[in-house]
């Protein structure tokens with residue numbers, strides 16, 4: 076048994092990160108024959124992409140996918156630790172699985188992802204949910220075949236490493252889309268914002284080499300992919316951990332020069348956003364004018380307590396530079412009710428929202444995560460007050476989101492049609508600026524980038540028709 080350890084997860088070493096190739100023994104390739112797997116994913120795009128890897132590994136072992144948990148022989152929950160509610164949802168699901176296991180005792184059930192990296196969670200599992208067969212973390216996804224072999228031989232497996240290991244290249248992926256793909260450019264995060272659990276669950280920052288990334292993008296392009304999103308917790312710091320003479324702006328430029336039709340990247344930390352990066356976005360039509368720039372708070376006092384390393388003023392300065400990118404859309408993340416946030420602090424946040432008029436924002440109530448510095452800070456604001464602030468903020472955010480969308484009415488935009496819309500027989504896709512559009516079009520247009528005239532605008536989506 077290898078349990079996670081919070082103390083170890085905090086450590087950052089100078090150890091050189093090595094790269095290894097994904098490998099699965101031939102003897103494991105039939106282990107899943109006639110068995111079905113069900114996997115549920117919580118959390119961010121990083122987790123979604125991990126699930127794509129896990130699915131491909133399972134299919135390499137001859138498992139087949141089912142959408143119905145009740146039909147599965149193997150159930151995995153790829154979990155998120157970022158806020159208490161993600162955590163609670165997972166424990167709710169574990170309850171449902173227990174129920175299922177009472178009638179079908181042969182089901183193998185396990186959890187992986189960020190919650191599996193938390194010492195408190197694994198302790199709770201060992202105490203209360205000891206019937207779970209498998210727990211593995213974010214650093215050893217590629218070892219899943221060996222773990223499953225042992226599980227099927229009757230041994231419960233708990234294998235979570237708190238210190239990140241090597242980077243595994245050439246992991247297979249069963250991608251959700253045929254047209255757009257996630258591409259990891261780095262793992263982990265060294266920013267240690269005081270509220271955030273990610274540096275503990277995802278380990279130290281490790282960048283992939285530019286060569287490996289470009290190879291993956293070229294490969295995706297040759298398979299017909301139209302869009303890649305470069306993924307990292309803090310993409311602007313890409314390369315800083317490598318002994319290399321390139322940074323994020325060089326990488327972005329190199330990816331743009333592959334000629335793939337659309338390039339996106341998430342998430343940016345304001346601290347590392349360079350002018351060179353802005354130039355690359357401006358100078359390449361295939362780098363999409365869409366930037367997610369988390370604000371978290373507009374109050375300098377709270378930003379300092381959060382360990383964000385910028386001020387309201389420097390954030391706004393960067394924001395204004397980014398606004399010079401033609402047609403750019405900018406979204407953000409905001410936390411309300413951080414420990415000690417006063418009404419005045421909150422009003423500073425509202426002030427930034429009123430100034431930036433974001434295209435959209437993800438807003439959250441602060442959630443205390445065990446082991447982070449903020450969890451020890453005095454938090455004397457009532458939940459009611461926090462909920463009221465969230466509501467007040469959301470009203471403002473929605474107003475500006477609608478205003479931003481209104482500007483699109485009767486305009487022509489390019490949309491990559493990627494799937495069927497929930498509404499009628501339409502297709503759906505995103506503009507270059509990441510606006511969701513429902514388009515009247517038949518399925519033959521799937522996977523194409525088409526010119527669309529916007530006919531109706533709502534707060535979170537638009538409707539349009541194809542123009543020739």
Ligand code: 5AD
Pocket residue numbers: 157158270271272369371408409410439440441442443444
């Ligand atoms: N509580 C609330 N929101 C959080 N986020 C990260 N950690 C917490 C937390 N402890 C939010 C931040 C981040 C987004 C992914 O989740 O806004 O940008």
Ligand code: SF4
Pocket residue numbers: 117118119120121122154155156157188189272273276277
């Ligand atoms: Fe993603 Fe962070 Fe949630 Fe982990 S904790 S799944 S990295 S959002």
